[in-house]
Structures are given as C-alpha cells and as structure tokens.
Amino acid sequence: MIRHFLRDDDLTPTEQSEVLDLAAELKKDRFAKRPFEGPQSVAVIFEKPSLRTRISFEAGIAELGGHPVIIDAQTTHFGRGESIADAARVLSRYVRAVVIRSHADARVAELAAASSVPVVNALTDGFHPCQILADLLTVRERLGGTAGRTLTFVGDGANNMAHSYLVGGATAGMHVRIGSPEGFDPDPAVVARAAEIARATGGSVATLRDPAEAVAGADVVAADAWTSMGQEGDGKDRLTPFRPYQVNEDLMRGAAGDAIVLHCLPAHRGEEITDAVMDGPASAVFDEAENRLHAQKALLTWLVTA
Numbered sequence: 001m002i003r004h005f006l007r008d009d010d011l012t013p014t015e016q017s018e019v020l021d022l023a024a025e026l027k028k029d030r031f032a033k034r035p036f037e038g039p040q041s042v043a044v045i046f047e048k049p050s051l052r053t054r055i056s057f058e059a060g061i062a063e064l065g066g067h068p069v070i071i072d073a074q075t076t077h078f079g080r081g082e083s084i085a086d087a088a089r090v091l092s093r094y095v096r097a098v099v100i101r102s103h104a105d106a107r108v109a110e111l112a113a114a115s116s117v118p119v120v121n122a123l124t125d126g127f128h129p130c131q132i133l134a135d136l137l138t139v140r141e142r143l144g145g146t147a148g149r150t151l152t153f154v155g156d157g158a159n160n161m162a163h164s165y166l167v168g169g170a171t172a173g174m175h176v177r178i179g180s181p182e183g184f185d186p187d188p189a190v191v192a193r194a195a196e197i198a199r200a201t202g203g204s205v206a207t208l209r210d211p212a213e214a215v216a217g218a219d220v221v222a223a224d225a226w227t228s229m230g231q232e233g234d235g236k237d238r239l240t241p242f243r244p245y246q247v248n249e250d251l252m253r254g255a256a257g258d259a260i261v262l263h264c265l266p267a268h269r270g271e272e273i274t275d276a277v278m279d280g281p282a283s284a285v286f287d288e289a290e291n292r293l294h295a296q297k298a299l300l301t302w303l304v305t306a
C-alpha cells in the first residue's frame with residue numbers, strides 16, 4: 001500500500017515516533033540513508049512561495065542520493081488548469097515521490113488519490129505536517145521528549161500551523177492549547193480529531209480565548225504569521241484582533257521557566273513575535289528551521305521503505 005503524508009494523522013503515534021527517531025539518526029549521520037540512490041527523482045511542486053521548504057527538500061533529496069525536480073507551478077500546466085489527477089498519473093511515471101505545496105487540501109488529496117507514488121503535503125491551507133515533524137524533533141532535543149508536555153500556539157487558530165499542532169501534537173502525546181481571537185478558531189472537525197487522538201496518547205487539546213491563560217505554564221510557545229499565504233488581499237483586519245496574542249517577553253513570563261519558543265518562519269518581527277523573544281534564550285527557531293531538513297529526509301525515507 002502506498003503511504004502518503006497529507007495530514008499529521010497520516011502517521012500513527014508509533015510511526016511518528018519512528019520517523020522522529022530516524023530524523024535524529026540522520027541529523028547525527030547525514031548520509032546514513034540513501035533510499036533514492038540511482039539517482040531516483042523526487043518532484044517538489046510549489047503553488048505558493050517558499051524558502052525553507054524548497055531548500056530543505058532540495059538539499060535533503062540530494063543527500064538521500066536522489067535528484068530533486070523543483071517545479072514552480074506557474075511555469076507548468078499545473079498553474080493553468082491541467083487536471084490534477086492526470087498530472088499525478090504522469091508524474092508517477094517519472095518520479096519516486098511527489099512533494100507539493102498548494103492551496104486547498106482537497107487538491108492535494110485528489111493528487112494523492114491518483115498517484116502511484118507517495119505524496120507529501122509541504123503546506124496547504126489546512127495543514128503543515130512537515131513543519132510539525134521538525135517542531136517535534138526540536139521539542140525532543142530541547143525538552144527530552146514530547147509526551148505530557150504542554151504546547152501553546154497563539155495567533156490564527158484557523159490556520160495550517162494551528163491545525164497541524166493540534167493533530168500532530170496530540171499524536172505525540174502533548175497537551176495542545178490554541179489561543180486565538182474570536183473569528184479565528186480552529187476547524188471544529190480538526191479539534192475533534194485531535195481530541196480523539198489525544199484520548200489514546202494521553203495528551204489533550206484545549207481552545208482558549210485569553211492568551212495569558214493559554215500560555216500559563218506552557219513548555220512550548222509557538223507563533224506564526226497573522227496573515228497566511230493567500231490571505232493577503234482578503235480585506236480582513238488582523239492586526240487589531242491579533243495584537244494581544246503577540247509573543248513578547250510579557251506573555252512569556254507566564255510560561256514555564258524553561259519554556260522554548262517556536263516559529264515556523266518567516267517571522268514578521270514586531271507583529272506576532274518581538275525581536276527580544278526571537279533572539280532571546282528561549283528561542284529555538286533556527287534549530288527548528290534546520291530540523292526541517294532532517295525530519296523531511298526521515299519522512300521520505302520512511303515513506304518509500306514502509
């Protein structure tokens with residue numbers, strides 16, 4: 001059976017842990033796995049901009065012995081209406097796996113349904129599961145493990161990062177709290193799914209309105225852009241409702257003494273996070289960015305050898 005990774009719950013708790021173990025191994029010994037030796041090619045398609053995802057997949061696939069084919073959708077028929085299912089059938093004839101950054105989750109699901117090679121979600125409107133693998137690796141490194149730890153995300157509770165923290169964090173046995181303003185709550189179906197997973201892993205999920213209450217005693221505090229890719233022109237005022245959710249030194253005083261701060265980047269310094277926190281002792285954001293490479297190499301290796 002072909003395994004895809006479109007949402008965080010496409011890996012069971014045991015499988016997620018295996019991938020993170022492998023990521024730690026590959027971080028120590030960067031060329032230990034060569035699943036794409038040949039080289040076999042991996043397509044990496046972008047329908048939205050990227051820095052980290054693009055470079056970490058490109059470098060990572062090369063380090064796994066493969067050949068990355070980076071595709072900017074605007075320069076292909078992807079960007080001008082070729083059926084996604086037809087494109088999936090064609091790509092499956094050329095490459096060993098397909099990684100895609102896109103808009104609607106349904107579009108990536110359609111691609112996966114027609115693909116005979118693994119498909120990886122490199123960010124959609126709904127989820128950013130590769131980022132959460134990197135974040136969980138960072139939490140393991142900094143705090144010694146994920147189970148039983150409290151992770152609070154403050155900001156846009158309806159965005160891809162919030163949803164992936166809910167589902168991926170619950171899978172890792174974490175207590176996940178989302179602190180968001182009215183009108184920016186997570187999708188109730190995602191909260192329900194995360195709660196179901198948490199019941200099995202010993203974690204929990206909570207959605208809160210008060211940022212200080214959300215952060216109180218948290219081991220991990222995570223921020224993300226207030227305006228996600230694709231929302232720039234929607235006319236919504238985000239600055240006013242999100243300002244109380246800024247991750248600054250004052251908010252961080254309520255977190256656990258040894259709390260760490262995560263941000264998937266790019267950061268809008270002075271908006272969702274201050275310079276003092278980004279560059280301060282609690283910040284793990286650059287380890288987090290590095291860990292994209294190791295986590296994705298582990299994921300790709302796991303998917304093609306599963």
Ligand code: CP
Nearest residue numbers: 050051052053264265
């Ligand atoms: N965190 C992240 O996905 O960054 P990019 O948008 O630069 O890929």
Ligand code: NVA
Nearest residue numbers: 159224228229264265
């Ligand atoms: N929520 C952000 C994440 C960027 C990596 C976005 O979708 O733009």
